[in-house]
Amino acid sequence: MKGKKKIISLLLMSILTLVLWGCTSEPASKPGGDGKGKDNDLIVVGYAQVGAESDWRTANTVSFQETFVEENGYKLIFDDAQQKQENQIKAIRNFIQQDVDYIVLAPVVETGWETVLEEAKEAGIPVILSDRMIDVSDDSLYTAWVGGNFVKEGHDCVDWLAGYLEELGRADEEINIVTLQGTIGSSAQVGRTKGVEEKLPEHPNWNMLDKQTGEFTQSKGQEVMESFLKSYDDIDVVIAENDNMAFGAIDAIKAAGKDPGEDIIIIGFDAVKAAFEAMIAGDMNCSVECNPLHGPRVAEIIQKLEKGEEVEKTWYVDEGVFPASEAAKLIDSRPY
Template sequence: MKKKLLSVILATAMVATMVGCGSATSEPAAAPAAEEAAPAKEAAPAEEVAEEPAAEEASDDLIVVGYAQVGAESDWRTANTESFKTTFTEENGYQLIFDDAQQKQENQIKAIRSFIQQEVDYIVVAPVVETGWETVLEEAKEAGIPVILSDRMMDVSDDSLYECWVGGNFVKEGSDAAAWLKTYLEGQGKGEEEINIVTLQGTIGASAQVGRTDGFASGMQDNWVMLDKQTGEFTQSKGQEVMESFLKKYPDIDVVVCENDNMAFGAIDAIKAAGKTCGPEGDITIISFDAVAAAFDSMIAGDMNADFECNPLHGPRVAEIIQKLQAGESVEKIQYVDEAYFDTSMDVAAIKETRAY
């Protein structure tokens, strides 16, 4: 940890001065690239770390990162978790303490307080919702532990309570989806027709839900009618349940906007069970977000029309930020990850083969 590491550094510097070896100043070591592993070193077995004092001292060389994850509600979230677990390894110079909040804010707050008690070096949070974080962030700030936000944003009165945020531009994703739909409908000769739309929203209050809803709304055309919006909680089962109710209530749905892929999969199942069709050759146009591997399969199968990427591979970017902070450098407050969109006019099968998630 930082405090122990500082003591070791100071002691080493004193010894070096006494024996007259080397220069008192030197260039700091360059941070390793996010995707590259640091030089391998012998790691003590897990049981020795818990029992042997020597192993405990060796762990002081590692940067300790506590990650409070939302949960495992979607394929996107699974890929996001894996990105952190494969980046923050002992081989790369880190110890990761991972906590799955099971989509409950109170669990994340408990996890953050546990990280503070354990005196981690950095706290990373993918917040369940945007509000309700002021108190626990104040506690982290008082403890001198930098907080980095991943994926979802926090709405706080003092943004100095966190170092920076890393994630997708959710508003742009939503507005890009609306722009794509406008072009697509015009290409289908339906640019002037009345278009009935329903939206499967994510967890209400989550940054992805807020941004995608607002972004799509900004691109609504005069001849588009938003029949209904309901939360599917970012899960396949809930997405299917909500879509079933939409189909019973609204007989003429033209477009379904799903604010993540898992809800889209549930919606597709509901549409097929109701005897309707979807996709480029179907009755209903399906637009989704995230672009996980299974969504490419859905486009290949002709069930989904378009998917707007939300890149889940945040681990390397967060590691890059931590290395800059370790070197005393400043970092940008808002850091968007690179994203694209995909539709069935593309060779989605070939594109899928090039992707990591």
């Protein structure tokens, strides 16, 4: 009996070793196999992406996949981290092992990057950050950052509203505003709230009645807007810090028997395709773009680095403001 058990456990052990050996040997063989050789003249870029949590993120991924193609002289190694930092760290270590030329990182969180970026630095691989910033004491750990300017988006939102009210002939009226904030502490929430608040004093006839978080989701946006509508019966403008919360607000306003887009002006951020559909339906008035097409900007930085030029640390992508009047014209050109 005992002997039998021993044999079984030995067998299991050997299977386990084989499996484990198989696991480790597979990635190791990759860099030798196709890392160099025929791809010698291509610039190899490793992209550690957050995941595919939203349409915005998907558009961001597609932008990289379309920019870094072989015709342009690149080879892109893409890694989807499924919203987990440890996966991203693993991906960066793999990139270092494969000796890529550049690493692009869209960090899931701000902290905890020192060690792995130090490793990349020692390996002499420049790291370019996309979308979110990281919190490191030594900023030589990354070469450049590419992303949207959330504060400027906030400014754009206020400026558009001022222009729109003037168009309506309501420039001197008392205007009551409520804000649906994003997840508190996220860079998009902090930047957009700050941007709006910085510009508000320019319009003394505007009141910010209330601010509350809708956590960037449609259902929370709807829930908070329901509450706002019961607390205040004279809301003129809703600023939703992303489009999804704006959709929730639209439903809440309709349920309260008011006409979104007419009775209450609705401004969103991100400018996703669904926002254009809402604008065409007349439910939404404006969406401030948060451009996910970072690929070309990153390519621009890499070209500069290839020529040996110094590059700036901060790179903003171009972002537009899309009012409802242009929505029908633009919707087909929206990639996401």
